[in-house]
Amino acid sequence: MMGSYKGKGMGNEDYSGIWVFAEQRNGQIKNVAYELLGRARELADALGVELSAVCFGHEVDDVNGLIAHGVDKIYLVDSAELGDNQEDLLTQQLVELVQQHRPEILLAGATALGRAFIPRVAAALPTGLSADCTDLDIDADKRLLLQTKPTFGGNILAVITCPEARPQMATVRPHVFSLHETDGSRKGEIIKVDFKRERYTSRTKLVEFVAEVAETVKIEEADVIVAGGRGLEKAENFEMIQELASVMGGAVGATRVAVDEGWLAYPHQIGQTGKTVCPRLYIAVGISGALQHVVGMQTSECIVAINDDPHAPIFEVATYGIVGDLFQVVPLLIEKLKKR
């Protein structure tokens, strides 16, 4: 808060180490935390410093497992009141820990939670923060974190630094870094931090959570995604997409148009205002490939595009393309896959 501002540029040499906020939901650490740790370990090695994870929650599963992902220290704050991620509490607790231990870099996933409360942490400290980064690097001489982030819907990339204030902070888009191999023999330390609830205030309250993804496969974690767009013309035709997805053992995605039309619920939306996904295989059906969609899926390992317009930009990012009528192609594809 404004009153606690200390001004910038105070003794950067006092700040050392990289911290990753290991976000949990319902007691499970999110994948993005492990992705970040893989990259953060490399950055920490480049700087010759420790890597720490910060985990706030209640009875979180497998906190020890973070060590195998490259962590030297884990700051664990366990309290029943932290289980549902009340942002006021997370903000105040994280600010306090950062002020106490002074990491030079603090990273978090650019999830709904991360993008909502991490900016508040940066404002309170105060320090610089870049949002939704897609790459991180180190300028080892200057000890600067080079933060690459998309702007203008992914049309322009900008490299951002935070030259003076510490820590240097960034939220990082899920799925841009791949998981590294774990090392079960690594040693690390868990530092349990007491949660002093009476010191903090929480002014917002979670009343209820309503799940909207009916299927069992979550699109952020799916290996295969079959996604549909405007070319599907109506909601009923998504049954075909659903069928192809289940034959392939994958999840169903959609473009913004398909969601706006009400053909599929928002949690399925992929792109700038939806989710960023990075499956091994992405099958785009009746999707023209507007940049706002492409930024959400372009890092997929293999992209298959099925579209009747040979000039559709989706073919520019596709590994394999079929120019044709999806209403012929997809049923035939399903039939042949089922026969295999």
Added chain:
Amino acid sequence: MNVVVCLKQVPGTTQVKIDPETNTLIRQGIENIINPFDTYAIEEGVRLRERFGGKVTAISMGPPQAETALKEAISLGADEGILLSDPAFAGADTWATSCTLFMALRKLEKYDLIICGRQTLDGDTGQVGPQLAEMLALPFIAYVSQIEEVADGEMRVRRMVEDGYEIMESSLPTVLTVVKEINTPRLPSLRGIARSKSASIPVWGVEELNADPDKVGLSGSFTRVVRIFSPQRVCRGEIFQGDVEDQVDCLISRLKDDGFL
């Protein structure tokens, strides 16, 4: 109910190019618009005023031409606009922008709610809403898709998260960012257009805000943009030839070779 809506004027396209000579964005010939995500914030503010009375104040930091965006907000139903403009504000990152808005909000009389769009079309950060909330020491709720209830200094909203939505309650005043699902913005009314033409938009600079020059613009910014570039497009892949059956067979065979089947 007094509502403050924060908005930004942005280039009306994301199809911007980089001038290879100067390594800066080519802004020439690009029309400026209200950041599309902010139009939902304006609409929601106007709807709340229609239900509860009070007024809607639109506020924007930007160059002098951002006055157009504030006048447009008035044509869309806002009661008044305030432009935060000063050469010293140029080059602000999200922290310096939030700080400038914070200083302006200190000057405003009582407000119950501050609404921002979820992010801007150009910077894509979504950080100003939460940072402003923190500076004002107010509660904050992101990604609001519905305001369910406002009563007795409290509000209940729905906000979108990755796998569904959450019902949240907050005391007032509070800061919200809203998503497009929250409403369908109306078109400017004739009366609104007439009002916007005659409206005068006060301009507040460093002096009016009594601002510390070290906390605004580039000098108040913690971050620096060291480089901008256009992403490299992945090279063109393989387009299968032949009739539908051939194409599908080809695809299945490639997917099998690549280990997907």
